[in-house]
Amino acid sequence: MSILDNNAKLAAAVNDVAEVAGYLWQKGWAERNGGNITVNITDCVTDAMRAMEPITPPVPIGETLPNLRGCWFYCKGTQKRMRDLARRPMDNGSVIRICDDCASYQIMADKPVKPTSELPSHLAVHNYIIGKGLPYKASLHTHPIELVAMSHNPKFLEKDVLTKLLWSMIPETKAFAPRGLGIVPYMMPSSNELAQATIDAIADDYDVVMWEKHGVFAVETDIMNAFDQVDVLNKSANIYMCAKSMGFEPDGMTDEQMKAISTTFNLPK
Numbered sequence: 001m002s003i004l005d006n007n008a009k010l011a012a013a014v015n016d017v018a019e020v021a022g023y024l025w026q027k028g029w030a031e032r033n034g035g036n037i038t039v040n041i042t043d044c045v046t047d048a049m050r051a052m053e054p055i056t057p058p059v060p061i062g063e064t065l066p067n068l069r070g071c072w073f074y075c076k077g078t079q080k081r082m083r084d085l086a087r088r089p090m091d092n093g094s095v096i097r098i099c100d101d102c103a104s105y106q107i108m109a110d111k112p113v114k115p116t117s118e119l120p121s122h123l124a125v126h127n128y129i130i131g132k133g134l135p136y137k138a139s140l141h142t143h144p145i146e147l148v149a150m151s152h153n154p155k156f157l158e159k160d161v162l163t164k165l166l167w168s169m170i171p172e173t174k175a176f177a178p179r180g181l182g183i184v185p186y187m188m189p190s191s192n193e194l195a196q197a198t199i200d201a202i203a204d205d206y207d208v209v210m211w212e213k214h215g216v217f218a219v220e221t222d223i224m225n226a227f228d229q230v231d232v233l234n235k236s237a238n239i240y241m242c243a244k245s246m247g248f249e250p251d252g253m254t255d256e257q258m259k260a261i262s263t264t265f266n267l268p269k
């Protein structure tokens with residue numbers, strides 16, 4: 001018995017998380033238990049789910065998040081591996097419901113797999129997204145190798161320097177990661193400070209944010225789209241590094257060429 005039985009919409013959403021988890025492992029972005037995923041699945045909730053009894057007592061989130069009242073999430077489990085989640089998403093993650101106090105959650109299914117230690121920061125981001133009426137449902141944190149490598153150079157961390165460079169490597173990167181890459185300076189993983197800085201970057205109109213010397217955090221309408229944005233940005237980073245390893249600085253597309261992409265594809269930036 002699984003909460004995914006007789007709920008094709010929820011099963012499809014969780015299967016997408018599993019598929020993305022496999023890609024993260026294959027790409028080398030998810031060593032050990034690295035990375036985390038949460039997806040707001042409230043629009044998959046059925047009457048049968050609402051009638052379920054929780055399988056754990058309420059667990060405090062550590063903060064009050066008023067926009068999450070009654071919301072449901074699929075969350076990767078703490079200390080769980082993406083490569084295991086890819087094969088068995090309900091053994092390596094769980095479905096939770098936010099309690100009416102907006103300050104605690106209960107695990108609803110399938111097993112009492114404790115959510116990622118990054119849950120408070122992911123939930124704070126979801127709370128912000130709902131409050132602003134943004135369409136994002138999925139949040140992804142992962143360690144894309146080339147992008148993280150580039151974040152070790154301070155000259156790339158000035159606002160939109162890396163965005164412009166990555167966009168200029170190949171036209172599709174601007175088309176498919178059209179808000180670019182926000183930058184958050186190094187901060188302690190799992191800290192409230194890092195969560196707040198991530199929210200500030202989303203408020204500054206980014207949907208993919210680089211955490212210096214750590215990884216990226218992306219929000220999107222679904223987990224596939226979140227993965228795709230990180231993938232196209234990292235592809236550009238890889239092209240840049242390939243050119244550098246051949247011994248030259250790549251020219252990049254010109255400002256006019258990039259402007260034409262924005263006009264043709266009706267892009268926000």
Ligand SMILES: [Zn+2]
Pocket residue numbers: 034035141142143189214215
């Ligand atoms: Zn990380």
